[in-house]
Amino acid sequence: MSEKKFSKKHEWVSLEGDVATVGITKHATEMLGDIVFVEVPDAGKAVEKEGQAAVVESTKAASDVYSPISGEITEGNKAIADDPGSVNTDPEGASWFFKLKIKDKGEYDSLMSKDEYDKFCKENPS
Amino acid sequence: MEVQKTALYNYHKNLGAKFVPFAGYEMPIQYKDGIVKEHISTRTHAGFFDVSHMGQFFLEGDETLIESLEKIIPADLKNLKVNHSKYSFLLNNEGGIIDDLIITKTEKGFCIILNAACKENDIKQILQFLKKNHKHLLNNDLSLIALQGPKSVEILEKLIPGVANLKFMTGSNFEYEGENLYVTRSGYTGEDGFEISISNAKVEKLIDYLISNEVKPIGLGARDTLRLEAGLCLYGHDLNEKINPVEANLKWAIAKKRKEVGGFNGWEKIKNLLANGCEKIRVGIKPDGKVIARENTKIFSSDNNEIGFVTSGTFGPSVNAPVAMGYVKSEFSKIGTSIQLEVRGKKYGGKISELPFYKKSYVK
Numbered sequence: 001m002s003e004k005k006f007s008k009k010h011e012w013v014s015l016e017g018d019v020a021t022v023g024i025t026k027h028a029t030e031m032l033g034d035i036v037f038v039e040v041p042d043a044g045k046a047v048e049k050e051g052q053a054a055v056v057e058s059t060k061a062a063s064d065v066y067s068p069i070s071g072e073i074t075e076g077n078k079a080i081a082d083d084p085g086s087v088n089t090d091p092e093g094a095s096w097f098f099k100l101k102i103k104d105k106g107e108y109d110s111l112m113s114k115d116e117y118d119k120f121c122k123e124n125p126s
Numbered sequence: 127m128e129v130q131k132t133a134l135y136n137y138h139k140n141l142g143a144k145f146v147p148f149a150g151y152e153m154p155i156q157y158k159d160g161i162v163k164e165h166i167s168t169r170t171h172a173g174f175f176d177v178s179h180m181g182q183f184f185l186e187g188d189e190t191l192i193e194s195l196e197k198i199i200p201a202d203l204k205n206l207k208v209n210h211s212k213y214s215f216l217l218n219n220e221g222g223i224i225d226d227l228i229i230t231k232t233e234k235g236f237c238i239i240l241n242a243a244c245k246e247n248d249i250k251q252i253l254q255f256l257k258k259n260h261k262h263l264l265n266n267d268l269s270l271i272a273l274q275g276p277k278s279v280e281i282l283e284k285l286i287p288g289v290a291n292l293k294f295m296t297g298s299n300f301e302y303e304g305e306n307l308y309v310t311r312s313g314y315t316g317e318d319g320f321e322i323s324i325s326n327a328k329v330e331k332l333i334d335y336l337i338s339n340e341v342k343p344i345g346l347g348a349r350d351t352l353r354l355e356a357g358l359c360l361y362g363h364d365l366n367e368k369i370n371p372v373e374a375n376l377k378w379a380i381a382k383k384r385k386e387v388g389g390f391n392g393w394e395k396i397k398n399l400l401a402n403g404c405e406k407i408r409v410g411i412k413p414d415g416k417v418i419a420r421e422n423t424k425i426f427s428s429d430n431n432e433i434g435f436v437t438s439g440t441f442g443p444s445v446n447a448p449v450a451m452g453y454v455k456s457e458f459s460k461i462g463t464s465i466q467l468e469v470r471g472k473k474y475g476g477k478i479s480e481l482p483f484y485k486k487s488y489v490k
Contacts, residue, residue, distance in 0.1 A: 033156065033160050033161055033347075034160050034161055034162040034163075034441075034443075036416075036418065036441035036448075037416050037417060037441065037448070039417075055470065057418050057441075058161075059160075059161040059162060059347060059351060059440060059441055059443075060155070060161070062418070062420065062470075084416065
């Protein structure tokens with residue numbers, strides 16, 4: 001699997017062939033607090049780059065999760081919908097949100113590296 | 127208006143509080159542990175809440191003070207014993223709730239605890255009914271600390287002997303560090319606990335003691351999930367000036383004698399509603415799955431007619447499920463009635479539920 005890339009809206013993407021896996025970053029979960037509800041997209045749904053793709057709710061509020069990359073959803077992670085708290089424990093591992101078949105690898109390439117993302121978070125504290 | 131801070135502001139900061147503006151104050155929404163852990167530690171051990179932003183309004187006067195207050199508060203103040211408290215309201219001419227409050231009879235008069243966002247207006251409303259010889263004071267030199275949870279009594283009794291003898295909704299004066307303290311056995315979480323009125327000068331010392339006894343600081347976030355599980359209303363959300371106590375399903379808080387005799391703001395309207403029922407009523411709501419129906423979520427009947435709206439909704443950590451309160455047309459208020467909740471344009475199933483969601487454990 002490729003290196004993780006990051007978006008300004010605090011999603012991460014990894015790529016395997018033309019299938020991307022998307023989740024929210026550890027930093028995002030720390031801002032959200034205790035996650036108590038997750039809604040993931042169904043397979044077959046088309047998503048645009050920076051379009052709304054999933055929902056995450058903490059005890060405080062509901063937030064949209066955007067897809068940093070356009071494509072067609074191949075799988076939503078039902079496990080996190082059943083156990084939303086797992087997103088707090090392993091956001092950048094087992095608790096990915098969805099996988100999608102991408103159209104344009106350029107969109108992936110243009111996302112931030114880990115170092116760039118860390119710097120971005122430091123410069124844009126919530 | 128400048129943002130206000132409670133006497134414990136810096137203390138909260140050192141405890142790692144995240145602040146939010148609330149009712150003109152900078153208040154902790156949560157600390158390092160986060161809302162769910164704070165909630166659970168209150169239910170299983172004990173937590174303290176800085177509620178010093180709430181108004182501590184003291185009134186003194188002769189017999190006529192009772193008459194004056196009874197015009198705007200539908201509690202039986204005449205028969206309220208010294209050191210006993212009641213949950214009640216300030217009512218407007220239409221019977222709408224200006225604020226909900228706790229009123230305690232003191233040796234010289236009354237103490238009323240008012241919601242922070244309402245306190246300035248509340249006092250204006252109360253003053254309209256007072257006479258020249260009635261004295262009043264909003265005491266900003268006092269902090270108010272709620273200590274809530276099953277271990278509260280054991281922990282506070284060690285510091286202030288005698289508090290264990292208090293029954294729910296009663297209070298007394300105690301001595302602490304050479305000062306007078308007023309402690310009531312009350313709170314707003316559904317747990318046993320106390321509210322401690324203490325001078326701003328001594329409050330840090332009290333908190334030092336609580337923390338040394340593993341009492342966690344609890345922010346407004348967990349205060350909200352705790353009170354909602356306990357089925358308790360939050361003013362400005364579940365209650366407002368357009369809602370009366372009958373619709374709010376709080377008619378129990380109007381004294382029996384006062385229901386019959388009246389003599390308070392909005393009585394005609396309330397009497398009529400008590401006899402004939404009202405169009406809408408506050409209910410508990412349990413969504414079927416995990417979806418959270420937050421404030422302003424529209425409620426539909428199972429045959430798709432809009433029947434009401436949610437006024438508070440969150441995830442209940444002790445219930446381990448989403449919980450909500452709201453208003454529905456009275457004919458849909460029966461416990462167990464199937465409803466639909468429209469969240470992000472999609473309808474999810476739910477049921478009208480009993481309140482509270484979490485069993486209260488008051489010491490009566």
